């Protein structure tokens with residue numbers, strides 16, 4: 506293939522990439538065109554004739570841009586969304602160019618080498634058991650599911666049932682337990698694994714699982730059980746008491762899984778490590794690289810201490826595939842057979858940051874969250890509702906409608922973007938600090954933007970005087 510088949514279109518893509526990245530810090534964060542407008546700009550009918558690739562990409566980038574949100578802005582606090590490190594983005598481009606199907610290590614030793622190092626580095630950095638199975642999946646939801654499937658096989662095997670061979674129908678019932686603040690991703694993972702909704706056992710005001718409630722629920726029955734704990738409550742950022750909860754669960758023979766989509770990274774920081782004390786005794790962990798680690802979408806990570814349990818649940822066997830031998834294949838650790846080399850941007854980010862850089866990243870996010878919380882707490886009429894132990898800050902005014910108006914106003918002003926939500930039966934605005942660029946300047950600008958938005962919505966809420 507001639508080189509110039511790619512060069513024009515890639516230089517168009519590169520120019521649009523630079524324009525987009527250069528605009529992120531200053532552009533209004535919210536998208537200013539809706540889905541229908543973007544469809545109109547793209548053209549709705551599939552043409553009979555093709556078009557030159559460079560023209561297609563130029564048209565695509567121009568038409569879509571008004572409909573894009575600056576999620577990588579240092580003042581974007583919606584959902585839990587990371588930014589992108591330069592090394593991560595560049596590695597991700599190369600992953601597409603190399604186009605390696607990374608399901609099996611034999612045909613692509615290079616991709617396997619990078620991913621195996623990334624996996625070992627992650628396990629080491631987070632202080633999890635050496636030799637754990639690691640799967641590079643799309644996100645924490647798939648990581649939660651992958652871990653639950655390993656857990657399901659393991660607890661059923663202990664009960665004398667081979668779910669991998671005989672399926673779930675007719676199997677002993679698997680109890681699936683979680684705290685009341687369990688994330689919806691964990692709930693859907695449990696649904697996909699065939700458990701239905703989790704049995705919730707209580708939680709404290711910050712969302713930490715009620716360990717006594719867990720012990721009582723486990724004590725009701727002695728059948729197979731899986732307990733889902735949480736590192737990083739999506740509203741409060743709180744961490745379960747892993748030492749106590751894992752002891753109780755293991756005493757009852759349960760498998761313990763930890764959903765740490767963004768919070769697991771506390772384990773990589775010496776100053777925050779206390780938040781996850783004892784978590785290494787769990788059986789499996791799910792996290793995202795596309796949140797706290799600031800790797801582009803999509804990048805989730807499933808980790809299972811008992812690698813064989815992971816392989817038993819997920820490995821694919823076929824005559825044409827290399828035999829599962831002593832070294833695990835990538836497809837032993839993910840639900841996919843074919844996939845892109847997601848571990849490569851993870852490797853590049855870890856290498857660019859080093860151990861200290863990852864700790865500084867996580868510490869910096871938490872420092873900025875505290876900075877936001879201090880600024881909000883010092884703002885009359887604004888209340889910080891959670892204990893800010895990690896990256897999440899929930900604020901509210903005295904009135905639900907006013908709080909929602911505040912979220913809308915902040916977003917309309919374009920300087921910052923945060924999620925309206927409900928917590929403890931109150932409307933809140935939730936700020937998640939997950940972007941590496943959220944520094945003290947971004948924090949000050951955000952506090953300023955929230956204060957002026959609050960003044961605007963309070964003015965608008967005052968009934969006009971009648972003559």
Ligand SMILES: *Cc1c(COP(=O)(O)O)cnc(C)c1O
Nearest residue numbers: 585644645646688690739766793
């Ligand atoms: C974001 C999140 C998830 C889901 O992660 P995805 O990458 O979106 O699949 C699960 N649990 C928690 C606590 C989260 O914050």
